[in-house]
Amino acid sequence: MSGDPFDRKQFLHLLSALMDGGQLGEADRELLNGAVRDFPEARDLYRRHMDLHARLHLDYSGGLAPEGMPGEAPKQDKPGSTSRLSPPVLAIAAALVATLFTTSIFLLNQSDSGTVPDTTNGIAVLSESVGLEWPESAPKWQRGDAIAPGLFEIESGFAQIEFFCGATVVVEGPAKLEMVSVSKAVLHKGRLSAFVPEPAKGFVIAGPEFDTVDLGTEFAMSINDDGKSEVHVLDGEVELRDKQGSLLRQLTAGKSVKHDGPGLNLLEIEGQGQTFAGREQVVRMSGQRGESRLSEWRRYRHKFADDADTIVYFDFEDHAMWDRQLHNARPDGPDGAIVGARWVTGRWPGKGAIEFKRVSDRVRLDIPGEYRSLTLAAWIRIEGLDRRYNALFLTDGWHKGEPHWHIGNNGQLSFGISRVGTLHTEPLLDSGDLGRWLHLAVTFDDITREIRHYRDGKLMSKAAVSGEAPITIGASEIGNWQPGEAAARVRSFNGRLDEFLLSKRAFTSDEIYDHYINGDPYR
Amino acid sequence: MKTEDMNPPDEAFIRQLTDWQNRLFGYLVTILGNVHDAHDVLQETNVVMWRKMDEFEPGSNFGAWAKRCAQFQALAFLRDKKRDRHVFDEETLARLIEEDAQLVDSASGDEEQEIALRECLASLPDEQRRLIRDRYRDQLSVRELAGRIGKKESATKMALMRIRESLLVCIEGKLKEVNP
Structure with a gap:
């Protein structure tokens, strides 16, 4: 039939016979085969119809829709429910298990755990940091990170590292520390002080010539430029042992020794333990740095309030704990209404933020007007990706021209404008990103028609979209979603928000980076 | 600092596998022309994918890989069946499959x-x-x-x-x- 034009009506008849008629006769089969082979529009029609046929089949046969009738609201995820798997999926898993394994525990456990993987191979936590600079090639860590075994190298600044055994070490850059285990590190270069409480007794800092074993409380150690080690006992008692583990010297509070080669000759020297930075000092410096960073950011933020393109700028400053009205720092811009969410601490002590926890928590907005381009940027701290979609900013429902911005439970960022287009990124977030402040931004540019996703000031994904519609926002929410007449799952956000910007201009990559770097709490 | 690949492979794998069930089913219905055969072949495909989990490179396109597995099972299924169960001949199937590979599957x-x-x-x-x-x-x-x-x-x-x-x-x- 390749010479004839495509006969849509006849083709639909054939499809009908295939889908509803049971067995297809040989003549019909030949016709269907020929049409699908020869006509792209036949393949398109066939594919769309078969896909719908499959979906209807699944939806009604208990495949997709354990909830029951179409048109009824799908059940919402139960709050606190961890399993995302629907019964048919579990059935598939169970079938697999039955086929392949004698025990099903393994697989079901796997499917039961959360959607973002649990951590990690860490042996310690970077609990405080002040002005850390890293060598080019070295791994870089942020405050709150779990540190994995391997080299920990800094060029300058102070790092306070809490080992999982309970010992705390303050390292002063430049320094090179090799993280070995939860109770051992090797100092290759630089200065450190160690605080070892009772439960962490036996904590070891190894040097080039000997190991320092702490029997409780506090010591300091350095490797000088000439490669010689010094140990100062500030409090309690330490043992110096050679590499075979034999005791060389026992040192008590106030005593200091210096290695004076060759061999293992140890020279008693004047105690200088006080010159090492300790925990208190680091915390104080860190606090001061936080204060100065906060005041820097406070000076910086005005540019968004002053920018005529700004539609909404929530800086979460100058609010009382009982405020339910969220002030828009852009004069004459629409304010928000806080529903449920409570006031908490933001990126720095003294900085306000709100926390979304419960399914009903949200910030309501009503934003008039039509726009061509858009920028959305936010500083957030995600506590969990509990929902299939976790709302950042969504309009009620999903009408033509309305933007939706959210995070998938697999860590993927999504932004779309109804009837214009949507861009989903690859999964960009994982469990290491929970509980830390993140800068997320997205732009839509009217001229290039591009959606661009940013994470911590870096462009992660971009694509042009084909639809045309002016952007309208109207009734909308931060941190939650009102689906309108459509039945849909809960999309509540779990975490904190301490800065939110909505602009009617598409920011450049440089502007996004600028917004990020000036608000980065880990700098 | 994120540690590379904290995902236990099987957990991520199961999630992808479950996420793709519906679309694989639709794909098989398209190739095979009926839902009952598609059901059977999907089950076989799941078993094969599970066995070959190690061959899947985490981070690469799961959908493309899964479809290849499904397609392979479907063709094997058709080979084993009597001719009267075929809706399409090889040439038509090849065209459908080839064209499908050009279509973009959105991950969500x-x-x-x-x-x-x-x-x-x-x-x-x-x-x-x-x-x-x-x-x-x-x-x-x-x-x-x-x-x-x-x-x-x-x-x-x-x-x-x-x-x-x-x-x-x-x-x-x-x-x-x-x-x-």
């Missing part, structure tokens, strides 16, 4: 499709929705359906086709809005 489009389908079903007149329900939920044949609504079989078939056509228009309209 599945739930949107599901929602769109439900909204569209909900907007159908009661009578049409009932017909679809009886056909798909209760798996009634066209003859039984025709008897139930007091129409001829040919008219019933046509009615089903018309409903599906309008569902497609409705769904595709909603998906253009693609709710992210």
Whole structure:
């Protein structure tokens, strides 16, 4: 039939016979085969119809829709429910298990755990940091990170590292520390002080010539430029042992020794333990740095309030704990209404933020007007990706021209404008990103028609979209979603928000980076 | 600092596997031309994918890999079946498969499709929705359906086709809005 034009009506008849008629006769089969082979529009029609046929089949046969009738609201995820798997999926898993394994525990456990993987191979936590600079090639860590075994190298600044055994070490850059285990590190270069409480007794800092074993409380150690080690006992008692583990010297509070080669000759020297930075000092410096960073950011933020393109700028400053009205720092811009969410601490002590926890928590907005381009940027701290979609900013429902911005439970960022287009990124977030402040931004540019996703000031994904519609926002929410007449799952956000910007201009990559770097709490 | 690949491979794998079930099913229905064979082949495909989990490179395109597995199983299935079970010959199948590979699967489009389908079903007149329900939920044949609504079989078939056509228009309209 390749010479004839495509006969849509006849083709639909054939499809009908295939889908509803049971067995297809040989003549019909030949016709269907020929049409699908020869006509792209036949393949398109066939594919769309078969896909719908499959979906209807699944939806009604208990495949997709354990909830029951179409048109009824799908059940919402139960709050606190961890399993995302629907019964048919579990059935598939169970079938697999039955086929392949004698025990099903393994697989079901796997499917039961959360959607973002649990951590990690860490042996310690970077609990405080002040002005850390890293060598080019070295791994870089942020405050709150779990540190994995391997080299920990800094060029300058102070790092306070809490080992999982309970010992705390303050390292002063430049320094090179090799993280070995939860109770051992090797100092290759630089200065450190160690605080070892009772439960962490036996904590070891190894040097080039000997190991320092702490029997409780506090010591300091350095490797000088000439490669010689010094140990100062500030409090309690330490043992110096050679590499075979034999005791060389026992040192008590106030005593200091210096290695004076060759061999293992140890020279008693004047105690200088006080010159090492300790925990208190680091915390104080860190606090001061936080204060100065906060005041820097406070000076910086005005540019968004002053920018005529700004539609909404929530800086979460100058609010009382009982405020339910969220002030828009852009004069004459629409304010928000806080529903449920409570006031908490933001990126720095003294900085306000709100926390979304419960399914009903949200910030309501009503934003008039039509726009061509858009920028959305936010500083957030995600506590969990509990929902299939976790709302950042969504309009009620999903009408033509309305933007939706959210995070998938697999860590993927999504932004779309109804009837214009949507861009989903690859999964960009994982469990290491929970509980830390993140800068997320997205732009839509009217001229290039591009959606661009940013994470911590870096462009992660971009694509042009084909639809045309002016952007309208109207009734909308931060941190939650009102689906309108459509039945849909809960999309509540779990975490904190301490800065939110909505602009009617598409920011450049440089502007996004600028917004990020000036608000980065880990700098 | 993130540690590379904290994902235990099997957990991520299972999630992808489950995420892709519906789309694999749809794909198999397209290749095989009927839902019953598609069901069987999907089960076989799942087993194969599970066995070959190690061959899947984390981070690469799961959908493409899964479809290749499904396609392989489907072709093996067709080889084993009698000729009268085939809807398409090899040339047509090759064209369908090749063309499908060019289509972009959005990683999270599945739930949107599901929602769109439900909204569209909900907007159908009661009578049409009932017909679809009886056909798909209760798996009634066209003859039984025709008897139930007091129409001829040919008219019933046509009615089903018309409903599906309008569902497609409705769904595709909603998906253009693609709710992210």
